Each structure stands twice: as C-alpha cells, then as structure tokens.
Amino acid sequence: MLPLTSEDRARRNAALGAYKTQRGVLAFAGDWQERLRPAPAYDFRQPAPQGSAWYDRHGWDMTLAKWRQYVDALLDREGA
Incomplete structure (x- = not known):
C-alpha cells in the first residue's frame, strides 16, 4: 500500500x-x-478466450478486434 x-x-x-x-x-x-x-505476465498477442469480449456485447466503439490492433501497434512500437 x-x-x-x-x-x-x-x-x-x-x-x-x-x-x-x-x-x-x-x-x-x-x-x-x-x-x-503485481500484474500477471500476460501475453497480449495471444488470442482472447472464445466468445465475445464484454465491450463487443454493448455496441460500443471499442471492439475486441480494434483492441487487438491497438495492442499490436503498442507492442510493436515498444519492441515487445
């Protein structure tokens, strides 16, 4: 704390x-x-579990596909 x-x-x-x-x-x-x-060591390049993401269910502008694009771009930029 x-x-x-x-x-x-x-x-x-x-x-x-x-x-x-x-x-x-x-x-x-x-x-x-x-x-x-401590945050777990996630591999954000791995696909999400089967089914839709929470935000896919609400018709929001953010979608799982868009989120993955942002993560990939960030990880590429950071060299991760």
Whole structure:
C-alpha cells in the first residue's frame, strides 16, 4: 500500500472528478491508500478466450478486434 500525500489525493480527486460517472466515488475516496498488486505476465498477442469480449456485447466503439490492433501497434512500437 502506498500512502497518498495531499498532492496525490488532490490529483486523484481531480482525475476522478473529471468524469461524471466517477464523481460518486469521491465521496468514498477520502484518505484511501493506493493498493497495488503485481500484474500477471500476460501475453497480449495471444488470442482472447472464445466468445465475445464484454465491450463487443454493448455496441460500443471499442471492439475486441480494434483492441487487438491497438495492442499490436503498442507492442510493436515498444519492441515487445
């Protein structure tokens, strides 16, 4: 866990407050500490599990195919 300075909290609250859907979170954000966990070593070039991605089900602009294009471009750029 990382303790947050007053500047850290202000920056986090400004970021959350910039999105209407997240403003309710601010009521609970008070003096939270940031909790981190090691991220698993995913191979993002591998296909997703069978079926559709969550965002494919909602007709959003983001699709699994588009996400994969973005990931491939980023990994190519980073040399990963």
